[in-house]
Each structure stands twice: as structure tokens, then as C-alpha cells.
Amino acid sequence: MLISRINSPDFDSVPAVALLFAAGSRPDLPAINALADSSGAFAVTMEGDPDEADEGELWAELLVNGLTFDLRGLAPGKPADTEPGRSCVGIRQEDLDAEAEAIVLSPGPHLAGGSMMVPVLRSLAALAAALSELGNVVALTWCPASNLCAPDFFAQQVARWVEGGVFPGLVLVSLNNDPDGGLTSQGLAQFSGQELRVEPELGESIPELAKLALRLIDFLVRQGKLSSEEVLTAPDGQPLRLTPSKNGRYLRVWRG
Secondary structure (H helix, E strand, C coil): ECCCCCCCCCCCCCEEEEECCCCCCEEHHHHHHHHHHHHCCEEEECCCCCCHHCCCCEEEEEECCCCEEEEEEECCCCCCCCCCEEEECCCCCCHHHHHHHEEEECCCCCCCCCCCCHHHHHHHHHHHHHCCCCCCCEEEEHHHHCCCEEEEHHHHHHHHCCCCCCCCCCHHCCCECCCCCCCECCHHHHHCEEEEECHHHHHHCHHHHHHHHHHHHHHHHCCCCCCCEEEEECCCCCEEEEECCCCCCCEEEEEE
16 A cells, blocks of 8 residues: 655654665665565555655555554665664674665554553564564664664564563663763663663672663563662672662662
């Protein structure tokens, strides 16, 4: 079905995934349909009109797990707008083409009220992993985390989560170094309603803090937003205090 649609996500409020390609190598509608047929991971339910592509982005609506997602920026239309990733996982910034072009995947309009629900986010991540099989994908960015991930690493981490494993915090959340030596998450709030701040006293090195943060991120995605202080046991047997900030947007982690 060929119709016209505009659906440009606000990266501050709507979850989205950008798939980056070398300039001039973005996929077109036939490539998306071919992958849908060969993988069986999703279906194409609606398409934009290639004859109108010169007027803007060319899009397709994809169906997975009974949910629909919009894929924008297909060739021969214009590349999708996206924000550059700041952290790298399994890939080096210098290895990326400065002229790379993006297609962007985001929840469809009917999911506007539930785009932050974990089942929707899991389906979004799984669909992005399926699309990483497209030729010429050089990196994926989970936009709320502002990261850049190697396609194979992204797909492996997400597949493990979809199959019942731990949450893929390495690819769906970023951990930013704070000036005092602590770590603050970026993108966790999409899943749990809060970002995490790990105090520097909890480890002697950034890798130690990151390992602890990833354990806590997995717990918080399953637990959900905390409205009061909670005490957990760290891997070393010591108690940890998780204390919500006054505005509830952050959880600060201290020694108990």
C-alpha cells in the first residue's frame, strides 16, 4: 500500500534506533521487503511512494510481535535526521565515515502512549537487530543512549535479552564518566523511569564501577522506578543503598 506519512521522532522523548550506512548505500524498499521475506523476523505492512521521495524521506511500516514501527530515510529519499552518537561500543569513532547516512526506526503512531513500555522497547530492539542484517550497515545508535554500536555486537546482545537473558546495558544504555570519578547512566530512564548515578566510592576503577552499574541496570529494568530508598547486596557481599533524588529522576548508589 502506497500512502504518504510524516513521522519524525523527538529524540528526547521517543525511543528510536538509527542504522548508519556509508554515503550512498542506504537500502531501498525492495531491500527491506527482501529481508522481511528471507528472515521472517518482521513484515512490511505499508510503504511510502518512491515517486514522492524527492519531496522528503521515504518510509515503510514494519510489523513485529503485533506492533508496528516506522522506518524512515530509505533510498532514494533523503536520509533520516539523527543525532550523532557520543560513546562507542565495539567500534571506533575514527572508523566511521563522517558522511554516513541514517535510516531511523521508531514506534508507530498507535504506540505513542506506550512507547516506553518494556515489551515495546524490546520489540524495537529486536527489529533493529534484524535490520542490522541489511548490507552495508556500519553502526547502530540507540538514540536515547547516544551511542554507536557495531552491528554484530548489537544483535548478539539484544538476542540474548529477547531469549530471556540479562538486559543489554552495554548497547541500550551509556555510562558517562563524571568529573569526580563516578558514573551516570544515559538512556536507562527509557526503561525504568530513572537514570543511575554510581558514586566513586564503590570501586577503585572505572571498569569496576561499570561492572556494578550494569548489574544494577539489569535489576532496575526488571524492578521499575524506585520511589523510596532500597538496600541491596553487592557482589562482594557489602550492602548498597539506592536513594532516589528529590525530583525522582535519578537513583544514587552508595555504600550501605
